[in-house]
Amino acid sequence: MSERWGRFYGIGVGPGDPELMTLKAVRVLERVPVVCYPQSTAGEGSMALAIASGAVSLAGKELVPFPFSMSQPHTTDTWQGALGRVLERLAEGMDCAFLTEGDPLLYSTFVYVYEHLRRHHPQVSLEVVPGVSSVTAAAARAGVPLAAGRERIALLPALYHPQDIGPCLESSDTLVLLKVNRMLDAVRRELEARGLVDRAVLVRRATLPEEQVLCGPEALDGRVRDYFSVLIVRR
Amino acid sequence: MSERWGRFYGIGVGPGDPELMTLKAVRVLERVPVVCYPQSTAGEGSMALAIASGAVSLAGKELVPFPFSMSQPHTTDTWQGALGRVLERLAEGMDCAFLTEGDPLLYSTFVYVYEHLRRHHPQVSLEVVPGVSSVTAAAARAGVPLAAGRERIALLPALYHPQDIGPCLESSDTLVLLKVNRMLDAVRRELEARGLVDRAVLVRRATLPEEQVLCGPEALDGRVRDYFSVLIVRR
Numbered sequence: 001m002s003e004r005w006g007r008f009y010g011i012g013v014g015p016g017d018p019e020l021m022t023l024k025a026v027r028v029l030e031r032v033p034v035v036c037y038p039q040s041t042a043g044e045g046s047m048a049l050a051i052a053s054g055a056v057s058l059a060g061k062e063l064v065p066f067p068f069s070m071s072q073p074h075t076t077d078t079w080q081g082a083l084g085r086v087l088e089r090l091a092e093g094m095d096c097a098f099l100t101e102g103d104p105l106l107y108s109t110f111v112y113v114y115e116h117l118r119r120h121h122p123q124v125s126l127e128v129v130p131g132v133s134s135v136t137a138a139a140a141r142a143g144v145p146l147a148a149g150r151e152r153i154a155l156l157p158a159l160y161h162p163q164d165i166g167p168c169l170e171s172s173d174t175l176v177l178l179k180v181n182r183m184l185d186a187v188r189r190e191l192e193a194r195g196l197v198d199r200a201v202l203v204r205r206a207t208l209p210e211e212q213v214l215c216g217p218e219a220l221d222g223r224v225r226d227y228f229s230v231l232i233v234r235r
Numbered sequence: 236m237s238e239r240w241g242r243f244y245g246i247g248v249g250p251g252d253p254e255l256m257t258l259k260a261v262r263v264l265e266r267v268p269v270v271c272y273p274q275s276t277a278g279e280g281s282m283a284l285a286i287a288s289g290a291v292s293l294a295g296k297e298l299v300p301f302p303f304s305m306s307q308p309h310t311t312d313t314w315q316g317a318l319g320r321v322l323e324r325l326a327e328g329m330d331c332a333f334l335t336e337g338d339p340l341l342y343s344t345f346v347y348v349y350e351h352l353r354r355h356h357p358q359v360s361l362e363v364v365p366g367v368s369s370v371t372a373a374a375a376r377a378g379v380p381l382a383a384g385r386e387r388i389a390l391l392p393a394l395y396h397p398q399d400i401g402p403c404l405e406s407s408d409t410l411v412l413l414k415v416n417r418m419l420d421a422v423r424r425e426l427e428a429r430g431l432v433d434r435a436v437l438v439r440r441a442t443l444p445e446e447q448v449l450c451g452p453e454a455l456d457g458r459v460r461d462y463f464s465v466l467i468v469r470r
Contacts, residue, residue, distance in 0.1 A: 010375075015365075020259055024252070026258065106374075128374075132338075143361070144340070146338075147341060147346075148342065152391050157386075157387070
């Protein structure tokens with residue numbers, strides 16, 4: 001047991017292109033001996049780990065997968081096991097980094113780890129390294145400003161708030177929808193009712209090789225349904 | 236006149252700490268011969284230029300300031316003069332980069348340049364390199380998640396929409412206010428009416444040496460009023 005606990009970093013690795021990692025993310029990752037990453041229990045591997053590996057060699061580091069499902073991310077035994085292993089390393093004085101796609105505090109599974117550590121392990125010093133979010137990356141790839149001057153933005157995970165889509169189109173200048181792949185029909189109806197179909201842009205996996213950008217009716221007709229999509233409607 | 240026009244890059248240099256620039260921003264800036272930057276007509280210099288200079292040597296590059304005021308950024312003669320100079324370089328085949336604090340498409344003066352070029356100079360190829368926004372940086376420094384799971388976010392420039400602050404507190408889980416320095420009293424009243432004063436966090440100049448983080452009543456009492464502040468209220 002070391003006298004000093006290690007530091008726990010939440011590292012945003014950006015939306016997909018490893019070049020969109022920050023200098024700081026790279027520097028911290030080069031230095032830490034332990035790297036944690038979220039791994040979907042659906043068996044899709046870890047996009048965050050793939051992104052980080054594109055800019056930093058992780059050879060020789062201890063890799064700790066944190067399994068998560070969409071529902072309850074931190075109740076499984078394997079999740080608790082991963083956390084226990086990281087706490088051991090921190091107690092030994094080793095710094096650990098937790099990788100997240102995009103930004104660590106914007107719809108990331110890291111938020112649960114962060115809040116858990118802050119509540120139950122206040123002796124651990126925490127640092128969040130912000131990253132480029134998939135929202136601004138999608139806007140960049142689509143060539144759609146998110147907001148200028150006086151404009152207002154609403155951000156919704158569409159899957160959980162279909163009833164908010166219409167009101168948010170009225171009360172904001174730009175509506176950004178995440179988790180939209182199963183809600184495209186509902187979105188299309190709301191946009192049709194307001195003559196806004198032509199303002200829709202769907203960006204799938206922004207900045208990754210499989211990126212697609214679809215505009216207007218094509219964004220909404222379901223030809224692309226992907227969990228990692230962002231739909232932007234700027235009025 | 237070259238046969239090929241240069242490319243015009245919008246480069247997000249992040250919120251302040253030069254280490255929060257992306258690898259791509261650095262690589263593009265190292266390569267381009269012409270670097271444009273917004274310069275406040277209030278004579279405060281250019282924060283974007285200062286950030287970029289912290290990670291990349293700009294020696295030997297042609298620097299083109301774009302003057303802007305809060306009101307009409309692209310109607311002045313000096314603005315048009317700067318644009319004309321950049322168009323000349325682009326026509327000569329030189330690539331140009333326009334620096335912006337945070338992200339280029341999120342409340343940035345770059346949006347006006349971008350839309351102007353797209354409309355009036357379609358021969359110019361445009362590329363936006365997204366950056367870490369001051370919003371996610373403020374959340375990181377304050378240790379406040381912006382959203383997890385099902386949560387909804389509203390983003391308002393408070394100065395222009397004081398009447399929306401109350402409704403957005405009701406309809407979203409996290410409210411992010413920009414341009415809040417002159418609206419703190421109005422914000423405080425809305426938060427008091429809902430028992431949410433303790434949920435407020437004000438972050439001034441996140442990730443810069445003069446950064447300040449104020450929580451609860453102190454965030455709202457006006458002891459810090461700075462144009463570059465972000466106020467986050469997560470319910």
